[in-house]
Amino acid sequence: MKRTFFITTIVSALLVFLVGYSLVTTAQTLASNPILLVVNDAASNKFGRYYGEILRAEGLNSYDVMTTGAMSASTLAQYRVVILAETTLTPSQAADFSTYVTGGGYLIAxxxxxxxxxxxxxxxxxNTQSDGYLRLNGSGPxxxxxxxxxxxxxxIDQYSTAADAVSLAQLYTDATNITIYPAVVQDVTGHSTAFNFDLATNIILMRQGNPANANLDIDNDGVTRSIELFxxxxxxxxxxxxxKVPxxxxxxxxxxxxxLILQAxxxxxxxxxxxxxxDTNKTMMVLTGDAHANPAEWYQNEVNILDTYNAKMTFYMSITSAFTETNLQNYRANGFEFGIHPTAYHPDPNYAPYNILTLSDGYRVYTDWFATAFPSIPESRTVRNHQLAWSGWTDAAELAIAKGLEMDANFYNWGPWLQKPDTTWAHGYITGSGQPMKFIKADGTILPYYQQLTELVDEQMYPVNPGxxxxxxxxxxxxxxxxxMIDASEAGNxxxxxxxxxxxxxxxxxxxINGTLGYAQLKNIPMWNADHWLSFTKTRHDANYxxxxxxxxxxxxxxxxxxISTAGVNLSTMLSPSFRGSPLISVSVDGLFVTYTTQTINGVEVVFVTTPAGNHSFIAVYQTSDLPNAPPNRNYYTALPLTLTWNPVTSAMQYEVQVALNNNxxxxxxxxxxxxxxxxxxxxxxxxxxxxxxxxxxxxxxGVWGAWSTVDKFTLQVQ
Ligand SMILES: [Zn+2]
Incomplete structure (x- = not known):
C-alpha cells in the first residue's frame, strides 16, 4: 500500500503576511508598480511614450502606461508617482490631477x-524660449x-512663479547667462514638479541630432554621415x-x-x-574595430594585443576573402565576434552583386555576402557603416532593423568640427550619452534598435586617414x-x-591600444565585445520589477x-541602505540571504545586490525597533521529506525550530x-x-533569542 502524508495547516488568519498600503490619509489599494506614465497619443508632442525608455535606461523598470483618455482620479491614486507627458488636458482630466496631488500623490509633468x-x-x-540651458541647484534630487x-x-516656457515655489534647475539663455525663470520647478509641498521644457524631446534631440540636418552633407566631403546631424x-x-561634450x-x-521619481x-x-x-562596474569598455579587406595576419596582430588583456572585440568587416569559415569559428570560440561594415556607395556595374549605390544596397549586399561566405557563423547583431554613412534622421536605423541588426555604432566622436576655436579638441559624448538607448522616429515610433556612441576613436587621435x-x-x-575618459566615467559619468x-x-x-586596455585592466573594467554588450543591454532593458x-x-x-535568463549577464539591483533612518538589515534572494556591497553613486550611498539575469524574488528587511518575529509561511506537502519554511527575521543570525505533539x-x-x-x-x-x-x-x-512565532499546526495523515 502506498503511504501518503497530508499536512493541513489549521492556523491561517494569524499567519497571513499582512500588507498595509496607504497613500497619506486615504486607504487605497496600490497598483503593483509604483510609477504611472500618462500619455496622450493624440498630443502634438509625439514623444510621450519615450518616457518609458528613459525609465528603463535609469533602471526604474516598474511602471505602467495609461492614456489620458483611460485614466481617472481613482486609477491615478493607485500610484506613488505619476509622470504626465506633454499634452493639453480637459477640465475633468485637470481636476483628476488636482485630486491626485491634494490626496498625497506625487506628480511630475x-x-x-x-x-x-x-x-x-x-x-x-x-514667453517661450527656443533652446537654452539649465543648471541644477545641487541640492535635493x-x-x-x-x-x-x-x-x-x-x-522652454518662461513662467513667473509663486513666492514659495522652489526652482530645482534655473533656466539660462546660453551657457553663461541666467534668466529669472526656472527650468524645473517644484511647489512648496514637494508633491508637484514641472519641467518647463519637454525632457524627452531634449534627450532625443541630443542623442539623435538635429532633424533639420537629415540627408545633408554639411562638410561637403561627398558622404552623408551620422555626425552630419551634429x-x-x-x-x-x-x-x-x-x-559640454565632456x-x-x-x-x-x-x-x-x-x-525625482525615487524621492517621491x-x-x-x-x-x-x-x-x-x-556587478558593481562603473564603466564598461565595449571594443569594436572596422576592417577594410585586411590580410588575416593583421587581425591576428590585433587579437594578440587584445589577448594580453583578455579583452574581446567585435570586428566589422568589409567584403574580404582573407578569412575562411574555420578562421572565424576559431576566433568566435575565443570570444570575438564578426559583423558587417556596409558601405553606402561602391559602384561596380561590371559585377552586379557588389554594385552599391545606396545604404539600402549596402545592407543588402553585405548581409548576403556574410551569409554566403560564412554560413555557419552568426553575423553580429551590431553594426558600423563604412564612413559612418547615414540616411534621414532615423531611416538608416530602419534599414538596419530590416536586416536583423539591433545595435548601432555609427554615432562617433570624429571630425574636424570637434576642434574648438582655441584649437583644443572636444572629448566625451557628442550625443550627451554613454548609455545605450533605442532610437525613436519623428512620429513617435520607438525603434527596436539601440544607439551606442563610440567615444574612443583611433582615427580621431592619429593621422591614419589620409585627407x-x-x-x-x-x-x-x-x-x-x-x-x-575612464577616470571621468568611474567618478560619475x-x-x-x-x-x-x-x-x-x-x-x-x-x-x-595597449595603454588604453592596460589602464582598463588596472581598474578591473570589463572589456566586452559589442554583442555581449547588446545581450546585456537587451536583458536589462526588458527586465521588470x-x-x-x-x-x-x-x-x-x-x-x-x-x-530573461541570459548566459554571461548579471543584473545589479540597487536599494536604499536605509528607510526613514532604519538601516537595511538583510536582503534575501529566492529565500536565501545574500551578500551586498554599498557603493556611492553620484554622491548617494546605495546597496548593490547582484543576481544572474533571470526570475528572482527579493526580500529586503529594514531594522525595526524590536527583534521581530516573523510568522511561518504556510506550506502544503504531500509526502516526506517535509520542509517547514518561514519569512526572514530582521538581523537574524540563526533560527531554532521546534515540533511537538502539544502546543505548549x-x-x-x-x-x-x-x-x-x-x-x-x-x-x-x-x-x-x-x-x-x-x-x-x-x-x-x-546571541539574544527573539520571541517564538505564532504556533502552527499540521497533520501527517497516513493512508
Ligand atoms: Zn570603413
Missing amino acids: MRPDSKVKGLFGLGARQ SAGLPKVTLQIHGA QGVGGAAPWVDLN IPQADEQQRFFAR INANQPTPQMWYFP YLSENLSDSAAIAVSKQ YAALMTQLHVDYVNETGVW TNFNWDSSKRVLKFNMEA FVLPLSFSTIVPRTSLSATITSLPGDTYYWRVRAQDIR
Whole structure:
C-alpha cells in the first residue's frame, strides 16, 4: 500500500503576511508598480511614450502606461508617482490631477497645461524660449549631480512663479547667462514638479541630432554621415556645445529625473532600481574595430594585443576573402565576434552583386555576402557603416532593423568640427550619452534598435586617414585621453566606452591600444565585445520589477525581478541602505540571504545586490525597533521529506525550530533543529503520522533569542 502524508495547516488568519498600503490619509489599494506614465497619443508632442525608455535606461523598470483618455482620479491614486507627458488636458482630466496631488500623490509633468499650472507654483507664462540651458541647484534630487549648465533643445516656457515655489534647475539663455525663470520647478509641498521644457524631446534631440540636418552633407566631403546631424550649417555653432561634450548631458538630466521619481516613491516605501552595468562596474569598455579587406595576419596582430588583456572585440568587416569559415569559428570560440561594415556607395556595374549605390544596397549586399561566405557563423547583431554613412534622421536605423541588426555604432566622436576655436579638441559624448538607448522616429515610433556612441576613436587621435584632419596626438597624449575618459566615467559619468580600433591601423595605434586596455585592466573594467554588450543591454532593458509588497509596520519590502535568463549577464539591483533612518538589515534572494556591497553613486550611498539575469524574488528587511518575529509561511506537502519554511527575521543570525505533539511544547519534542541565517527552512525526513505543532524563533548577533512565532499546526495523515 502506498503511504501518503497530508499536512493541513489549521492556523491561517494569524499567519497571513499582512500588507498595509496607504497613500497619506486615504486607504487605497496600490497598483503593483509604483510609477504611472500618462500619455496622450493624440498630443502634438509625439514623444510621450519615450518616457518609458528613459525609465528603463535609469533602471526604474516598474511602471505602467495609461492614456489620458483611460485614466481617472481613482486609477491615478493607485500610484506613488505619476509622470504626465506633454499634452493639453480637459477640465475633468485637470481636476483628476488636482485630486491626485491634494490626496498625497506625487506628480511630475512636462510643460503642464495651464489648467494645472497652479499645482506647480507656476504663475503667468511670460514667453517661450527656443533652446537654452539649465543648471541644477545641487541640492535635493540633484545633490551629487554636475552643477554646471546643461543644454536644452526644444521649446522652454518662461513662467513667473509663486513666492514659495522652489526652482530645482534655473533656466539660462546660453551657457553663461541666467534668466529669472526656472527650468524645473517644484511647489512648496514637494508633491508637484514641472519641467518647463519637454525632457524627452531634449534627450532625443541630443542623442539623435538635429532633424533639420537629415540627408545633408554639411562638410561637403561627398558622404552623408551620422555626425552630419551634429554639425552647424555654414559654419554655425554645432548642435552640441563643444564645451559640454565632456559631460554626458542627456544622461545627467535623466539621472536628475530618476532621482525625482525615487524621492517621491521613497517618501512612502523603499524601491529597487537597476544599475546601468553588471556587478558593481562603473564603466564598461565595449571594443569594436572596422576592417577594410585586411590580410588575416593583421587581425591576428590585433587579437594578440587584445589577448594580453583578455579583452574581446567585435570586428566589422568589409567584403574580404582573407578569412575562411574555420578562421572565424576559431576566433568566435575565443570570444570575438564578426559583423558587417556596409558601405553606402561602391559602384561596380561590371559585377552586379557588389554594385552599391545606396545604404539600402549596402545592407543588402553585405548581409548576403556574410551569409554566403560564412554560413555557419552568426553575423553580429551590431553594426558600423563604412564612413559612418547615414540616411534621414532615423531611416538608416530602419534599414538596419530590416536586416536583423539591433545595435548601432555609427554615432562617433570624429571630425574636424570637434576642434574648438582655441584649437583644443572636444572629448566625451557628442550625443550627451554613454548609455545605450533605442532610437525613436519623428512620429513617435520607438525603434527596436539601440544607439551606442563610440567615444574612443583611433582615427580621431592619429593621422591614419589620409585627407582628414586628426588631433595628431602622440601615443602618450592619446593614452591620456583614454585615461581621462575612464577616470571621468568611474567618478560619475558612468559610461559604456565603445572603441574604434581599426584592424587597418594596429601598427600605428598599438601603443595607444595597449595603454588604453592596460589602464582598463588596472581598474578591473570589463572589456566586452559589442554583442555581449547588446545581450546585456537587451536583458536589462526588458527586465521588470514586479509584485511590490511593502509592509510598513515590519519594514519589509518584497518584489520580484522578471528577466530573461541570459548566459554571461548579471543584473545589479540597487536599494536604499536605509528607510526613514532604519538601516537595511538583510536582503534575501529566492529565500536565501545574500551578500551586498554599498557603493556611492553620484554622491548617494546605495546597496548593490547582484543576481544572474533571470526570475528572482527579493526580500529586503529594514531594522525595526524590536527583534521581530516573523510568522511561518504556510506550506502544503504531500509526502516526506517535509520542509517547514518561514519569512526572514530582521538581523537574524540563526533560527531554532521546534515540533511537538502539544502546543505548549512540553518535552519531549518530536523534532528540533537550529539552522543558520542563510537558511529559511528546516527539513524533517522521518516523523510518525500524527497531529503536530511547530514554531520558530530567531537569534540576533548578540546571541539574544527573539520571541517564538505564532504556533502552527499540521497533520501527517497516513493512508
Ligand atoms: Zn570603413
